[in-house]
Amino acid sequence: MLGAGTMGAGIAQVAAHAGYEVLVHDPFPGAWSRARDRIDTYLERQVSRGQLDPGQAAAVSGRLGTGARIEDLAAAGLVIEAIPEDLELKRDAFGRLDATATPDTVLATNTSSLSVAAIAAATTRPAQVVGMHFFNPVHAMRLVEVIAAAETGEPAVAAVEEVAQRLGKTTVRAADTPGFIVNRVARPFYLESLRILGAGLAGIEAIDLALRAAGFKMGPFELIDTIGLDVNLAVSQSVFDAFGEQPRYRPSPIQERLVAEDRFGRKAGAGFYDYDPGDGSRRGPWSGLPKPATPMAATEISARVLATIVNEAASALEDGIASAADIDTAMELGTNWPHGPLAWGEELGLGAVLATLSRLATTEPDGTYAAVPLLRVAAGGTGFGR
Numbered sequence: 001m002l003g004a005g006t007m008g009a010g011i012a013q014v015a016a017h018a019g020y021e022v023l024v025h026d027p028f029p030g031a032w033s034r035a036r037d038r039i040d041t042y043l044e045r046q047v048s049r050g051q052l053d054p055g056q057a058a059a060v061s062g063r064l065g066t067g068a069r070i071e072d073l074a075a076a077g078l079v080i081e082a083i084p085e086d087l088e089l090k091r092d093a094f095g096r097l098d099a100t101a102t103p104d105t106v107l108a109t110n111t112s113s114l115s116v117a118a119i120a121a122a123t124t125r126p127a128q129v130v131g132m133h134f135f136n137p138v139h140a141m142r143l144v145e146v147i148a149a150a151e152t153g154e155p156a157v158a159a160v161e162e163v164a165q166r167l168g169k170t171t172v173r174a175a176d177t178p179g180f181i182v183n184r185v186a187r188p189f190y191l192e193s194l195r196i197l198g199a200g201l202a203g204i205e206a207i208d209l210a211l212r213a214a215g216f217k218m219g220p221f222e223l224i225d226t227i228g229l230d231v232n233l234a235v236s237q238s239v240f241d242a243f244g245e246q247p248r249y250r251p252s253p254i255q256e257r258l259v260a261e262d263r264f265g266r267k268a269g270a271g272f273y274d275y276d277p278g279d280g281s282r283r284g285p286w287s288g289l290p291k292p293a294t295p296m297a298a299t300e301i302s303a304r305v306l307a308t309i310v311n312e313a314a315s316a317l318e319d320g321i322a323s324a325a326d327i328d329t330a331m332e333l334g335t336n337w338p339h340g341p342l343a344w345g346e347e348l349g350l351g352a353v354l355a356t357l358s359r360l361a362t363t364e365p366d367g368t369y370a371a372v373p374l375l376r377v378a379a380g381g382t383g384f385g386r
Helices: 006-017 031-048 054-062 087-100 116-120 154-166 187-198 204-213 220-227 229-242 253-260 298-318 324-335 341-348 350-363 373-382
Strands: 022-024 064-066 078-081 106-109 129-134 143-148 170-175 273-275 282-285
Touching: 006 022, 006 031, 006 054, 006 064, 006 129, 031 054, 031 064, 054 064, 078 087, 078 154, 087 106, 087 116, 106 154, 116 129, 129 154, 143 154, 143 324, 154 170, 170 324, 187 204, 187 220, 187 229, 187 253, 187 298, 204 220, 204 282, 204 298, 220 229, 220 273, 229 253, 298 324, 298 341, 298 350, 298 373, 324 341, 341 350, 341 373, 350 373
Parallel strands: 022 064, 078 106, 106 129, 143 170
Antiparallel strands: 129 143, 273 282
């Protein structure tokens, strides 16, 4: 395991729990000791709840070790990288791993949006480089996106799928394109909500409430505050850049402003909402946000957001990113949505989805709300063929 941050430690923990011997390397001083403390605290909690006995917890802990150098990982059958989302940083790490790992070692990246092919190009073994995108918190989230670049071999894909399934995860296959499945199809949940806010049509509390009423576990603004505004914005910017700055992916100036003012969400005590500095409880919306004159109805808010989500899911299917079944599975498991977006669109009525997009397109002719051809075909009576 390369990287002992939140994701790296989480993957190491579930791998050790599944019976794998795990060696972790992180170059930052103290990173592994902090990760080890978090893992041991989690194991102690499992023992106190009766989910593990002390012997089992000790066995899991005993399967975790640390290496002082990246070269110490060289003998592993699988190395999973979970370091910051910086392409050059990852390419450097993969080049060093490639130079020392055994010929059969599979190298996996936990990138959430970067090109697997670009990372693999830093190695002499592109057939053995694969994307293996876990979700946070790793112990609770059941999904792993498996991403094959153009040169990735089927044996490497099959190997990481087998490991992920042994960890108790459900795997979906995604093409090596910006955002893969989840981070691409989830963009409208945030971006359309931000457009509604920016247009002064509803405040963040009303939007969050409307989308919870539609079935989402959390509203977009409380979720962005939980994820981190900086992290969420970075993914939006990455997808926007990778898709040639298409209007429907354009990041929101409102979110850019909050990030510039260090309002990163719960972790900073301030985001779209303000948080109590003592107990961290949520207070009210930040006073600097737009104030709606006449709030939009909740049903209209949810209709707009869901229409753009269904359209994006149809776009991903049309582009061959994944099968219809894998797109729906990925969004149910990777984001805890109550339905997959393609099935949800059929339930809502694809004609109604198209009507919402058409109405919005009359006010925004830049293509933000242009329905993709596959959605039009599916609305004609064929559905998405799930």
